Amino acid sequence: MPYRKYIPEKIIVEKRVWELPWTQEILSRMKGLPVRKISTIEEEALACQKAVISPEESLKTLALAQQSGKFLKPCPGTSNYVCCGYYFLNIATNCDVNCTYCILQSYLNIPFMVVYTNIEDAFRETDGVLGAHKFPLYRIGTGELTDSLTLEHITHMSEKLIPYFAQKKNAILELKTKTTQIENLLHLEHNRKIVVSWSLNPDEIIRTEEKNAPSLKERLDAARKVDAAGYRLGFHFDPMIDYPNWESGYKDVIGRLFAAVHSGNIAWISLGALRYPAQMDRLIRERHPESKIVLGELLPGKDGKLRYFRMLRQRMFRKMVDWIHSHDPNVTVYFCMESPEVWKYAFREQVLQKCPLPGMLDRSVFEWAK
Amino acid sequence: MLTIPLNQIIDQDDFYRITFLPDLRPLVESMKRIGQSQPILVQPVSGVFYRIVSGFKRFWAAKELNWSDIRAETAEVDSEQPFSLFQKSLFENLAIRQLNWVEKAFVLQKLVQQFQIPREKIISEWLPILNIGKNQKWLVWLSKIPDYELIVKEAIAKDEITFDLFEFFPALSADDRVALVQFYRELKLGKNRQKEFFYLLRDVMQRDNTSMTHLLENQDVQQIVKAEDLALGNKVQKIRGILRRWRYSSMNEMEKRFREIVHSLRLPPGIQLLPPQNFEGDKFRMTFTFRTPEDFSGVVAKLQEITASGDLTALTSLWEAD
Ligand code: SF4
Numbered sequence: 001m002p003y004r005k006y007i008p009e010k011i012i013v014e015k016r017v018w019e020l021p022w023t024q025e026i027l028s029r030m031k032g033l034p035v036r037k038i039s040t041i042e043e044e045a046l047a048c049q050k051a052v053i054s055p056e057e058s059l060k061t062l063a064l065a066q067q068s069g070k071f072l073k074p075c076p077g078t079s080n081y082v083c084c085g086y087y088f089l090n091i092a093t094n095c096d097v098n099c100t101y102c103i104l105q106s107y108l109n110i111p112f113m114v115v116y117t118n119i120e121d122a123f124r125e126t127d128g129v130l131g132a133h134k135f136p137l138y139r140i141g142t143g144e145l146t147d148s149l150t151l152e153h154i155t156h157m158s159e160k161l162i163p164y165f166a167q168k169k170n171a172i173l174e175l176k177t178k179t180t181q182i183e184n185l186l187h188l189e190h191n192r193k194i195v196v197s198w199s200l201n202p203d204e205i206i207r208t209e210e211k212n213a214p215s216l217k218e219r220l221d222a223a224r225k226v227d228a229a230g231y232r233l234g235f236h237f238d239p240m241i242d243y244p245n246w247e248s249g250y251k252d253v254i255g256r257l258f259a260a261v262h263s264g265n266i267a268w269i270s271l272g273a274l275r276y277p278a279q280m281d282r283l284i285r286e287r288h289p290e291s292k293i294v295l296g297e298l299l300p301g302k303d304g305k306l307r308y309f310r311m312l313r314q315r316m317f318r319k320m321v322d323w324i325h326s327h328d329p330n331v332t333v334y335f336c337m338e339s340p341e342v343w344k345y346a347f348r349e350q351v352l353q354k355c356p357l358p359g360m361l362d363r364s365v366f367e368w369a370k
Numbered sequence: 371m372l373t374i375p376l377n378q379i380i381d382q383d384d385f386y387r388i389t390f391l392p393d394l395r396p397l398v399e400s401m402k403r404i405g406q407s408q409p410i411l412v413q414p415v416s417g418v419f420y421r422i423v424s425g426f427k428r429f430w431a432a433k434e435l436n437w438s439d440i441r442a443e444t445a446e447v448d449s450e451q452p453f454s455l456f457q458k459s460l461f462e463n464l465a466i467r468q469l470n471w472v473e474k475a476f477v478l479q480k481l482v483q484q485f486q487i488p489r490e491k492i493i494s495e496w497l498p499i500l501n502i503g504k505n506q507k508w509l510v511w512l513s514k515i516p517d518y519e520l521i522v523k524e525a526i527a528k529d530e531i532t533f534d535l536f537e538f539f540p541a542l543s544a545d546d547r548v549a550l551v552q553f554y555r556e557l558k559l560g561k562n563r564q565k566e567f568f569y570l571l572r573d574v575m576q577r578d579n580t581s582m583t584h585l586l587e588n589q590d591v592q593q594i595v596k597a598e599d600l601a602l603g604n605k606v607q608k609i610r611g612i613l614r615r616w617r618y619s620s621m622n623e624m625e626k627r628f629r630e631i632v633h634s635l636r637l638p639p640g641i642q643l644l645p646p647q648n649f650e651g652d653k654f655r656m657t658f659t660f661r662t663p664e665d666f667s668g669v670v671a672k673l674q675e676i677t678a679s680g681d682l683t684a685l686t687s688l689w690e691a692d
Contacts, residue, residue: 294573295577297621299621302651311689314689339651341651345689
């Protein structure tokens, strides 16, 4: 199925953000759609819940709202697994791509596509955090609760975030996506402070588990353009899926990835094997009955989440590291939320003892941290 | 009150019937000794024949006793009344006994198909009457039960199958349902084991694009099921081992290798060596028991012997396997 950009069927706007410039800017791009002023998205969500409206239906509503909590938060990580010390800037939540394995299915209380349009508050809050110290260095992403670029055609969020982060000395921004919505980025001054990242998987997996997302070729074509515009790039093989042809599938993706972009521009490549909270198992089976991911050899890990049996992960990662480093041994490869033991056996050495993960990633993107 | 010849009662008519697999023995015994204490309720059909509204068990008992007729009251019906009669019969039943799952399913099916009661009303009013949570999924799962194969319905009615599995039965083929029920019956599986075995079988079936019947006909499984020299508990354990091996083959391989290493260490019976849970992490656990200081010294000496032999390095090599 060709990739189709998200188009909402209606828009709801919290009264308190109605006057904000970004709200009005977004509304001006969405002329012709029904717009309704509301009190809060929480109230609307409750009404949806009472009326038993399906998640798919609710997602057709775009909500413009106020972020009343914190925009910037450290990644919660997961107990007993190695964390990279990342921060999330949550300016939007929810996602239309509908990947079978997506954690958002079991996670969000608000079922709409939400954009928090009080972005000036986000900048003020971020200024406060970044301005307080020169260290630590901040790697910040907008892709925890959404795909960073899936609403780009509606919000032009990159035009706000990129100029802001381009000026920051101790922070880089990562925009993590599966989409091809990069046109807005190409003319922006980024000062090499932005990492544009793609989640990649073999087409066999994209076709069954990431059905609404662009194909691998489309993603790599977009990455090529962003590479040409001088951005740093990131790639995330996360989640990797164990399927009968996984070796040839992933090896092929890596070959195509290195053929598409300059490896010198790659800030990092992360690997993460499929994992999810145990209670999501049922949800995936119900919502995506055609998906086979739940049939993998998944067992409870040290954090209680279901993950592939350790030896499978080790084998997958070891092969991936070898294939990646056969193209360029200098590319930084790391594992997302993985155990120290798997790190050791997948890399065949104690890489984390030489340099802890946050330091390793900082060195990849902050020249002066090298 | 009438006395009706049994052959004027339409045996197969189940318009009002919800009773399934009743235990007739006590009633037969009672009717044999003291006769029929309550008339049945019937409805005239095309002049000569009657359909039973309530009293199916009394009718079946009378047949078993080879009676030629039975005492009955007739219910005159206009078009409004069938549903009232059905309710009357149902509440009479509910007042004196618990319905089994198949009977509850019959009730729901009749409400939906025969009396066309709106689904919302069934969910909000009738599910609680039948002691079922107000969830529309239950309505979907249960209303399929009347169409299942007789052996499956029997097992459900006798509570031999855990209701946790009802939701999965509609997706199984008739052959698979029957094979599963027969398998569970042969092994007399408890409810938790039923669930565990079902999940393992279902996942292997879906992963390998095969059928449950095919899996259950597997030679190794059948040999164990049929083995006369194995106690039931042993059979269950052995079959569990096979299902887990199918479902978690890499983990199973690792467990096997671990057992081989432990075996090669020749630990005395009181010492137990355990891997990290699901082989996550790198910490092994050893436990031992002793009664006397001499026992304890023996354990320590054995541990020292193992340490000196270097055989423990085999444990760390576990993780290198590819
Ligand atoms: S693209 Fe990311 S956020 Fe969106 S559904 Fe897929 S996994 Fe979830």
